[in-house]
Amino acid sequence: MERVMMKGNEALAEGAIRAGCRYFFGYPITPQNEIPEYMARRLPEVGGVFLQAESEVSAINMVYGAGGAGGRVLTSSSSPGISLKQEGISYIAGAQVPCVIVNVARGGPGLGGLNPSQSDYFQATKGGGHGDYRLLVYAPGNAQEMVDLIGLAFDKAEEYRNPVMILSDAIMGQMMEPVALPAMRTETTEKPWATTGKQGRSKPNIINSLGLVGEDLERINIELQAKYARLAAAEVRYETDGTGEADLIVVAYGTSSRVVRSAINRLRQEGKKVGLFRPITLWPFPKEALASLAAEGKRFLVVEMSAGQLVEDVILAVNDRAKVSFFGKLNGTVPTVREVYDRILSSLPEGGEG
Amino acid sequence: MTHEMVCAGFGGQGVMLIGQLLAYGGMLEGKEVTWFPSYGPEMRGGTANCSVVISDQPVGSPIVAEPDGLIAMNGPSLMRFKGVVKPGGVIVYNASLIEELPEQPAGVRLFAVATNELAQEIGNDKVGNMVALGAFLGLSKVVGLASVEAALEKVLPERRHHLIPLNISALRRGWALTEG
Amino acid sequence: MKKVFAYPRALTKKRTHYCPGCTHGIIHRLVAEAIDDLGIQERTIGIAPVGCAVLAYEYFDVDFQEAAHGRAPAVATGIKRVHPESIVFSYQGDGDLASIGMAEIIHAATRGEKITVIFVNNTVYGMTGGQMAPTTLPGQKTTTSPYGRDTATVGYPIRVCELLSTLDGPSYLARVSVHDPAHIKKAGQAIRQAFAMQVAGKGFSLVEVLSSCPTNWGMTPTQALTQVKEKLIPYYPLGVFRMTEEVAGDDA
Numbered sequence: 001m002e003r004v005m006m007k008g009n010e011a012l013a014e015g016a017i018r019a020g021c022r023y024f025f026g027y028p029i030t031p032q033n034e035i036p037e038y039m040a041r042r043l044p045e046v047g048g049v050f051l052q053a054e055s056e057v058s059a060i061n062m063v064y065g066a067g068g069a070g071g072r073v074l075t076s077s078s079s080p081g082i083s084l085k086q087e088g089i090s091y092i093a094g095a096q097v098p099c100v101i102v103n104v105a106r107g108g109p110g111l112g113g114l115n116p117s118q119s120d121y122f123q124a125t126k127g128g129g130h131g132d133y134r135l136l137v138y139a140p141g142n143a144q145e146m147v148d149l150i151g152l153a154f155d156k157a158e159e160y161r162n163p164v165m166i167l168s169d170a171i172m173g174q175m176m177e178p179v180a181l182p183a184m185r186t187e188t189t190e191k192p193w194a195t196t197g198k199q200g201r202s203k204p205n206i207i208n209s210l211g212l213v214g215e216d217l218e219r220i221n222i223e224l225q226a227k228y229a230r231l232a233a234a235e236v237r238y239e240t241d242g243t244g245e246a247d248l249i250v251v252a253y254g255t256s257s258r259v260v261r262s263a264i265n266r267l268r269q270e271g272k273k274v275g276l277f278r279p280i281t282l283w284p285f286p287k288e289a290l291a292s293l294a295a296e297g298k299r300f301l302v303v304e305m306s307a308g309q310l311v312e313d314v315i316l317a318v319n320d321r322a323k324v325s326f327f328g329k330l331n332g333t334v335p336t337v338r339e340v341y342d343r344i345l346s347s348l349p350e351g352g353e354g
Numbered sequence: 355m356t357h358e359m360v361c362a363g364f365g366g367q368g369v370m371l372i373g374q375l376l377a378y379g380g381m382l383e384g385k386e387v388t389w390f391p392s393y394g395p396e397m398r399g400g401t402a403n404c405s406v407v408i409s410d411q412p413v414g415s416p417i418v419a420e421p422d423g424l425i426a427m428n429g430p431s432l433m434r435f436k437g438v439v440k441p442g443g444v445i446v447y448n449a450s451l452i453e454e455l456p457e458q459p460a461g462v463r464l465f466a467v468a469t470n471e472l473a474q475e476i477g478n479d480k481v482g483n484m485v486a487l488g489a490f491l492g493l494s495k496v497v498g499l500a501s502v503e504a505a506l507e508k509v510l511p512e513r514r515h516h517l518i519p520l521n522i523s524a525l526r527r528g529w530a531l532t533e534g
Numbered sequence: 535m536k537k538v539f540a541y542p543r544a545l546t547k548k549r550t551h552y553c554p555g556c557t558h559g560i561i562h563r564l565v566a567e568a569i570d571d572l573g574i575q576e577r578t579i580g581i582a583p584v585g586c587a588v589l590a591y592e593y594f595d596v597d598f599q600e601a602a603h604g605r606a607p608a609v610a611t612g613i614k615r616v617h618p619e620s621i622v623f624s625y626q627g628d629g630d631l632a633s634i635g636m637a638e639i640i641h642a643a644t645r646g647e648k649i650t651v652i653f654v655n656n657t658v659y660g661m662t663g664g665q666m667a668p669t670t671l672p673g674q675k676t677t678t679s680p681y682g683r684d685t686a687t688v689g690y691p692i693r694v695c696e697l698l699s700t701l702d703g704p705s706y707l708a709r710v711s712v713h714d715p716a717h718i719k720k721a722g723q724a725i726r727q728a729f730a731m732q733v734a735g736k737g738f739s740l741v742e743v744l745s746s747c748p749t750n751w752g753m754t755p756t757q758a759l760t761q762v763k764e765k766l767i768p769y770y771p772l773g774v775f776r777m778t779e780e781v782a783g784d785d786a
Contacts, residue, residue: 005378005389005508023615049615053608054641061605061638065612068599069579073612091602142412175416176374176389178381195597195613197577197620206591208582208600262414336419 003178008143008168009034011179012102013042015147016074019154020185021100022048023073025062027055027081030114031170032104035076046184056081060088060101067092067099068207070194072154076102078170079120080111082128089163090129094209094220096227098157100150101135102166104173107332115332116170116255121309124167125283132221134228136164136235137282139253143177145280151182158189160231167282169305171255171334232284239278242268243293246275248348251290251314252303253279255334260303263340274344282310287317294318301347303327303340355410357496358418360435362403363427363448368483371509372425373404375487378505379497380408388416401430408496423494425486427469432456446490448482465493465532472527478517481524488528499529542566544575546595555748555755557712558586558654561725562593564718565625565652568726569596572733578621579613581606585627586660604635607642610649621732623650629659632668632692639698646703646737650728653694656745657766664750668692671769676750691769695742699775705736707776711744713762717772727780734781744770 006014013035016024024039036052043050053059059075066073077085082103092099103124107117124137136156138149146168153164195205211217241264243249252260257278264274277293277300279286294300300322302311311326318324327343329335361373370391377389390405405418424439426432426447433456439445441461450470458464467489469482476485491499502525506518541547544566552558569575575596582590584603591598601609606624614622631639631653642649658676659665666679669691673682683691695709706728710721721743728739744766746758753761 003381005374005381005387023612025612051611051615054637057605058608058611058638058641061602061608062612062615064601064605065581065599065609065614066616067612068609069613069616071612071616073616087602088605095600171390171416174391176377177413177416178387195579195599196617197579197597198595199576204591204595205597206600207598208591210588210600212589258413259415259417261412265411265414334417336417337415338419 001180003180005176006143006179007034007174007176008140008146009104009173010038011143012146012150012166012168013038014181015150016100016154017042017046017048018182018184019072019151020188021072021074021154022046023066023071024048024050024075025053025059025066025073026075026077027053027059029078029081031106031173032076032078032102034173035102035104039074056084057087060085060092063099063101064088064092064095064097067097068095068195070191070196074100074102076104078104078106079108079117082120082123086129089135090131090133091209092163093133093135094131095207096161097207098161098163100153100157100164100166102168105167105169113332114170116172116305116334117332118169118254118256118305119307119309120167121282121304121306124165125285125313133224134231134283136160136162136231136284137167138164138237139167139280139282140172141239141254141257141278141280143175143179146172147179147181149280156235158191160227161193162227162231167254169255235281236284236286236289237280238286238289239276239280240289241276241278242273243275243277243298245273246298247273248299248301248344249275249277249293250301250303250344251277251279251310253282253310256303256305259335259337259340262337263344266337266341267344272345272348274348279310285313285317287313290314290317291319291321294322298322299347299349300324301327301344303335303343305329305332305334356413357408357423357494358421359406359423359425359496360403360418360421361406361425362401362431362435363483365402367427368480369402369425369427370404372483372487373406374509375502375505376406376497377408378508379501382501382504383497385409386411386413388413390416401428401434403431403435423490423496425490426452427483427486428452436462444490444493446486446493448486450482463493465489467528467531473524476520476523476527478520481521484521484524485528488525489531490528491525492529492532499525542570544569544578544595546593548592550593551589552586553749555746555758556586557656557745560712560718561652561654561721561743561745562590564722564725565623566594567722568729571726572729574621574729574733577619578623579617581610581613581622581624583624583626583630584661585630587625587627587654588661590625604630604633605638606630607635607638607647607649607651611642611645611647614647614649618648621650621729623652623729625652626654627660628653628655628657628667628669632694639694640701643698643738643740644701644703646705648732648735648737650732651738651740652725653740653742654745655694655742655770656747657691658747658750660747660750671765693770695740695775698740704738704740704776705778706731706739708774709742709744709770709772711762711767711772713744713746713759724774730781736778736781742770744772
């Protein structure tokens, strides 16, 4: 298939269009602006709708309306904007409306900076807004995955009637890489639950997250948890590289996994047994896979651009069966290959040379 | 093999473009490539730079800290990056703006190109970046000249396609400096 | 024999939860009659607010989405953009529309979003127990203005129709009241007109309905209707604030 060079943000946007996304609502914020700009240009060409909302709060509520009405709908933002969207995301999760939300994350807290960061991991994977809910969260590791995972995200959002988040960052969004684009999809999913106007149905469709009566709300939550359990059983994705023979396994996703890969390549040339475990779904988290590696006696090093968020899930997954160390970078800085190389070297068990 | 490069200069000198051409040329040769721009406040004036990685295997970090090759279009860029170029690496620098010959880093080949004057000779003083890229290709052989020429059509927007012959002349002029 | 009075098709038979003497029931009926009259029940989608009308989807026999507080115009926008041929309306109170949802209503209006908004102004937060609203009258006592609304410290009520009439986007803006049968009749005509504008593909339409809240005003229903007539209408004058062009809106 022919490959073209695209920025991650643009690859994601074109991938969304080709996956049948026809509605985009968003608000400008750096470093994700390529996505709305691309959609503003491209959606009218395919008969879609691009609308710049008055705020992120409005944008996510337009997404809620459009998704509830049966549209394939996308919004994107960056960390402070994603915080603003949390109200709407909670409603969307509660009302079980499919949609895709992209976070091209930057450093925080507060206004933070424009540099890439992975400090929104907790927000993405643990709910983010109020109430007991989960998003399916994909973390692309290259531009091709931007295309592939955004397509998958729309399918899974509709299959589970659940919001799906793509957790990217400024580097993943700005970097250009070759991508092979899929053909334009034309098939649509049946959505008998959507608000379309009654049109011959005897009962109206209601999109709603209200459960004023206690037992109603309990029933709604039991249903939601059952759905999350199905999702967790079926949708875990991860990539491993050399974990079988490794003495030390480095766990990293997105941009930090790229730096780790470079460091590991160097170390392997020097005969060290180091593997990479890259979660692709951050929720559901690949805890069983990590648990079985822990049972084999592996050690782990978690590398992330935060004060330590992913590492908590790794510790929970290995559950005291393995030693887990941590290397994090703050302030929106990216670890250098040399820093990660040195850190892996000092984390290797004694006699770990091959 | 993995080649890591940095293209740096003032905003407006076209360093992002030559970085993209390198990466696109590599892709057309079937390699794995990444291009990554410095961005943010740096973009508004001051120096701009991009990292390019061309490899036979999937690329790890797209951010190049220790390049094998450097194209420096102005003095501040040369000063910033010349110390981190790996031994055995190549630096092409813009002699039109950098008069004083910098100290040669150990084991690194330093190659001066009077990009402004050569570009004016070709007939358009905007193609100095292409002359520098041509020279870099001639020295490093990281990507074939033909691949970069083919990449022009992909990288330049269609409204600039009438400038492709001019850019090709500039690339070849730079390449020719490294022959013989 | 000609039938002169019937239960509106666009209402369900469910008994409402509204307090005795509340005018929401009347306004629901007027909306349902407009939907019936225009023959649009099959393609109408409503947006319920957060407020007393939070359960509106139980009373209208049309598709509905429940919005977060103040966000109904944004939700309506999303729906209308997916189904441009549908008739989309939001039903919002004064706290919802004129306080927390002010950005959403202004921007939906200025975009000329082809939706209809039924704005019920009873000058108080009803659902949460009678707190001060953006439309609470000067001097009016509420649970959070127990000494009466002091304009020196909390400012003045917002006149939504006048505010929105500065924008080019709306096609129809009107303020009506439901405190007596003659006004109810006029309110019904305005609501029908607002929907007819949307049916005709015109821009944003909004009807502000002055309404009573006997429970939180601490009055009998009759006293509350008198309060609307004597206190609300002088502050919020009735009338049509925007009418780009009158449309009959006969769809059937």
